[in-house]
Amino acid sequence: MFCRTQLLLLVLFITGVLPAATAQTAPLGGRTPVLYIIGDSTVRNGVKGLEGWGDAIAPYFDASRIRIVNRAIGGRSSRSYLTEGRWAAVRALLKPGDFVLMQFGHNDGGPVEHGTGRASLKGNGSQTVTITHAKTGKKEVVHTYGWYMRKYITDTEARGAIPIVVSPIPRNMWHGSRVNRNNRDYGLWAAEAAHQTGAWFINLNRIIARFYNAMGPIFVKHLFPGDHTHTSPIGAALNADCVVQGIRVLLGCPLQAYLLKEIGAKY
Numbered sequence: 001m002f003c004r005t006q007l008l009l010l011v012l013f014i015t016g017v018l019p020a021a022t023a024q025t026a027p028l029g030g031r032t033p034v035l036y037i038i039g040d041s042t043v044r045n046g047v048k049g050l051e052g053w054g055d056a057i058a059p060y061f062d063a064s065r066i067r068i069v070n071r072a073i074g075g076r077s078s079r080s081y082l083t084e085g086r087w088a089a090v091r092a093l094l095k096p097g098d099f100v101l102m103q104f105g106h107n108d109g110g111p112v113e114h115g116t117g118r119a120s121l122k123g124n125g126s127q128t129v130t131i132t133h134a135k136t137g138k139k140e141v142v143h144t145y146g147w148y149m150r151k152y153i154t155d156t157e158a159r160g161a162i163p164i165v166v167s168p169i170p171r172n173m174w175h176g177s178r179v180n181r182n183n184r185d186y187g188l189w190a191a192e193a194a195h196q197t198g199a200w201f202i203n204l205n206r207i208i209a210r211f212y213n214a215m216g217p218i219f220v221k222h223l224f225p226g227d228h229t230h231t232s233p234i235g236a237a238l239n240a241d242c243v244v245q246g247i248r249v250l251l252g253c254p255l256q257a258y259l260l261k262e263i264g265a266k267y
Helices: 004-015 086-093 145-158 186-197 204-215 217-223 233-248 254-258
Strands: 034-039 067-070 099-103 129-132 139-142 162-166 200-202
Touching: 034 086, 086 145, 099 145, 145 162, 145 186, 162 186, 162 233, 162 254, 186 200, 200 233, 204 217, 204 233, 217 233, 233 254
Parallel strands: 034 067, 034 099, 099 162, 162 200
Antiparallel strands: 129 139
């Protein structure tokens, strides 16, 4: 018997499109809330043949009652999304009743003082390091990954919006028949940051890993056409479905009220 995600994948293979939402409700009075999504290229990807889960998630929501704005951008980390001013632009738009789904971690590794200027310190603590950028000569205080995630959470709450932290998706990297997990580094630190601030947390890495393990590395390979990190539209659809699963089991989360019942139901 097919589960809903397997059926979704079958439909995508046959038609090449996401299932359209059929039932719409009348618009509510007053302002329509916005779901902002921030993250990296696994969330939004502009390369032909690739897609992130943030672009695949819209059909799960009632478009007459909530607006989806995907502000993720490739190559960004928890640090660089902040330092480049991209978060400030999103934060300025936030209004009470809005939501922010946030996923970072894939670009947070590497040297802190050299290279792209996107690596954060490992962990969830309060330690910092002050660096001087070689090209600009400007100083920057670099924080831990967990610190940046808490920054996004508290800024969101300060604007009256609702933060939801998402752990990074698994890469197509395996240890035998089991896909590698990030539950000892960025997935763990994302969870800790959420729990420390009282934000909702979706263990997306675990949800997706269960499907990948069931599918096996040969099938999953086709969801990553270029490398081990970036998904095809079909892979993005699967991951988006997993995000929705995570939303549906968040006890008391107001975002659940905007999900359509026809697709992405809990199973």
